[in-house]
Amino acid sequence: MAxxxxxxxxxxxxxxxxxxNDALIIIGNLETIDDTELSERVRAAQQSDQxxxxxxxxxxxxxxxxxRLVLSPTGPLNRDYDDVRQIFDAARAAAKMAQDxxxxxxxxxxxxxxxxxxxxxxxxxAAYLGFCQALYQPLEAREARGEDDxxxxxxxxxxxxxxxxxxxxxxxxxxxxxxxxxTEPERMAPxxxxxxxxxxxxxxxxxxTVIDDYQQLQHEYPLAAAVGRASLExxxxxxxxxxxxxxxxxxxxxxxxxxxxxxxxxxxxxxxxGGHMAGMSRDKGGAAAVAGxxxxxxxxxxxxxxxxxxxxxxxxxxxxxxxxxxxxxxGHSGKRVRIGNTDAEGRLAMADLLSHLREQAAxxxxxxELYTVATLTGHAALxxxxxxxxxxxxxxxxxxxxQGLFECGEVFGDPAEISWSRREDxxxxxxxxxxxxxxxxxxxxxxxxARGHQFPMAFLVGVSxxxxxxxxxxxxxSYVHVDIAGSGVEGGDWQHGKPSAAPVTLLSGYYxxx
Numbered sequence: 001m002a003x004x005x006x007x008x009x010x011x012x013x014x015x016x017x018x019x020x021n022d023a024l025i026i027i028g029n030l031e032t033i034d035d036t037e038l039s040e041r042v043r044a045a046q047q048s049d050q051x052x053x054x055x056x057x058x059x060x061x062x063x064x065x066x067x068r069l070v071l072s073p074t075g076p077l078n079r080d081y082d083d084v085r086q087i088f089d090a091a092r093a094a095a096k097m098a099q100d101x102x103x104x105x106x107x108x109x110x111x112x113x114x115x116x117x118x119x120x121x122x123x124x125x126a127a128y129l130g131f132c133q134a135l136y137q138p139l140e141a142r143e144a145r146g147e148d149d150x151x152x153x154x155x156x157x158x159x160x161x162x163x164x165x166x167x168x169x170x171x172x173x174x175x176x177x178x179x180x181x182x183t184e185p186e187r188m189a190p191x192x193x194x195x196x197x198x199x200x201x202x203x204x205x206x207x208x209t210v211i212d213d214y215q216q217l218q219h220e221y222p223l224a225a226a227v228g229r230a231s232l233e234x235x236x237x238x239x240x241x242x243x244x245x246x247x248x249x250x251x252x253x254x255x256x257x258x259x260x261x262x263x264x265x266x267x268x269x270x271x272x273x274g275g276h277m278a279g280m281s282r283d284k285g286g287a288a289a290v291a292g293x294x295x296x297x298x299x300x301x302x303x304x305x306x307x308x309x310x311x312x313x314x315x316x317x318x319x320x321x322x323x324x325x326x327x328x329x330x331g332h333s334g335k336r337v338r339i340g341n342t343d344a345e346g347r348l349a350m351a352d353l354l355s356h357l358r359e360q361a362a363x364x365x366x367x368x369e370l371y372t373v374a375t376l377t378g379h380a381a382l383x384x385x386x387x388x389x390x391x392x393x394x395x396x397x398x399x400x401x402x403q404g405l406f407e408c409g410e411v412f413g414d415p416a417e418i419s420w421s422r423r424e425d426x427x428x429x430x431x432x433x434x435x436x437x438x439x440x441x442x443x444x445x446x447x448x449x450a451r452g453h454q455f456p457m458a459f460l461v462g463v464s465x466x467x468x469x470x471x472x473x474x475x476x477x478s479y480v481h482v483d484i485a486g487s488g489v490e491g492g493d494w495q496h497g498k499p500s501a502a503p504v505t506l507l508s509g510y511y512x513x514x
Contacts, residue, residue, distance in 0.1 A: 005155045006164040015107050023068035023103035025094045029112030030073050056093040070094045084413040087123050088130035095134035099153050108158040124160040126413040132171045139179040169299035170508050174501035176200050177292025181499040185264040185281040190240045190313035204298035212240040221352040223331045227345045228314040230322035239314040244294045246307040253367040254306040258353035260346040260374035261287030261313040268316045268342030269324040279494030286374035287311040292504045312349040328436050333465040335437045344441035346376050347456045354464035370479040379452025381486035388416035388503050389483040391457040394471040396478040414505035425458035438462050457481035
C-alpha cells in the first residue's frame with residue numbers, strides 16, 4: 001500500500017544541493033515569489049501569458065529541476081471566508097499536472113502563506129494531503145493495472161519543518177479509508193472488508209477481531225443481524241462485526257468509535273428506485289473512516305490514548321428473508337425497536353455496536369468519548385453541503401467537544417459544522433405503543449423529513465442505552481454522532497467521486513496532534 005513518501009528540507013537551497021527532485025511546484029500567492037531569481041523569471045513569463053498566477057500552469061524553466069516549474073495559485077488568503085483548503089486544492093491540482101508531465105519526485109514550496117495566521121498553521125500538512133488526494137487511484141484499478149503503473153509518483157519533497165512521519169501517518173489512514181469506502185461491493189463484501197482490515201493492521205499494535213458466526217451476531221448484535229438477514233443465502237454476502245483495539249502504554253483516556261459499514265444498500269424491502277441505488281456501495285464510508293483513523297493511530301502510536309472501534313460490515317439485501325417495516329426487534333440494550341423504514345438501516349447496524357461500547361465505557365475508570373460515524377442521511381448533505389455534521393449529546397456539549405472538533409477541522413482543512421440535538425428529536429423516535437420503545441424512522445426519506453439528520457442521533461442515544469448516561473446521571477458519557485453524507489466524497493458524487501476520507505484528518509488533528 002504505497003503512496004508518495006514525504007521528505008522535508010530546510011530550504012530551497014538545500015533541496016537544490018541534494019538534486020533529488022525532478023520538478024518544482026510553487027503553491028500560494030504568486031504575485032511575488034520569495035526567491036528573487038524565480039520571481040524575475042515568472043514575471044517575465046507573465047508578459048506573454050496572463051494565465052500565470054490565475055490558474056495552475058506548467059512552465060519550462062532552465063534553472064529548476066528537469067526544467068519543470070508548476071505554478072498553482074491559491075488566490076487571496078486574507079478574506080473572511082478563505083481557509084486552508086485553498087492550499088489543499090492548489091496542491092491537488094499541481095500534483096496531477098506534475099505527474100502528467102513526467103515528474104516522479106517533485107519539490108513543493110509554499111509561497112506567500114502566512115503560517116502565523118491560525119487558519120494556515122497546518123498549511124504544509126494540507127499541501128501534502130492535497131497532493132496525495134490527487135494521486136490516489138482506486139483499489140480495484142491498482143489491483144487490475146498495477147500500482148506502480150497508475151501511481152508512479154514515489155516521493156515528494158517539501159520546504160517545511162513539518163514532521164514527515166506525522167503527515168504520512170495521516171495519509172496512511174486516509175488511504176485505508178478511501179480504499180474501503182470507494183471499492184465496489186463484491187471486492188469489498190463484508191468478509192473481504194474484514195480481510196482488508198486484517199492485512200492493513202498486520203504487524204501493528206492494533207488487535208483485529210472478526211465475529212462472523214450468525215448465531216453469535218443474532219445474540220450480541222441483533223439489529224445488525226436483522227439488516228443482514230436477507231444476505232445469508234449468499235455466502236460471500238454474509239455479515240460480520242469487526243473490532244479494532246489499540247492499547248496505549250500509559251493511557252489517559254479512551255476513544256470509542258462505531259462505524260456504519262453497509263457494503264451495499266438496496267434499501268431492503270423499502271427498495272431504492274428511480275436510479276437511486278447507484279453509488280450505494282459507498283454506504284460503508286463511516287466504517288471506512290473509522291478504520292482509516294485507527295490506521296493513523298497504528299502508525300503514530302500515541303502512548304496516552306486507547307482506541308476501540310467496532311464496525312458492522314453488512315449488506316442490506318432484498319429477498320424473502322429481508323426484514324420489513326412494522327417488525328419489532330429487540331436490540332442488545334434490551335430496547336424494543338419498531339422498524340419504520342428498512343432504508344434507515346445504518347442506525348440499526350450501529351446501534352448494537354454503540355451499546356457494546358457504552359457498556360465498556362460505563363465500566364471504565366478512564367474518561368471515555370464515544371462516536372458513531374456514518375454516511376447516514378441525505379438530509380445532512382442538504383443541510384450542511386460538503387461539510388461533516390456533528391451532533392453532540394448534552395455531555396459532549398457541556399465539555400465543549402463539538403466546538404473543539406469544529407475549531408480543529410478549520411485548522412486542519414477537514415471542516416465540520418455543528419447541529420444541536422433538541423427535544424423534538426427525542427419525541428420523534430419515541431415508541432408509539434406499549435409494544436415498542438423506539439421507532440427507528442418514519443416512512444419517508446430523511447432528505448424530506450424535518451431535522452432529518454438530527455433525530456437519528458436521538459434514536460442512537462435511546463437504542464444504545466446512552467440515555468442513561470446523560471448530564472443528569474451518575475456516569476455521564478460524552479457522545480458525538482458524525483454524519484459524513486455530505487463530506488464523504490469529492491463533489492457529492494457518490495457513484496464516481498473519489499472518497500475524501502473525512503473525518504480522518506479531523507479526528508487525527510484533534511486526538512493525536514502534539
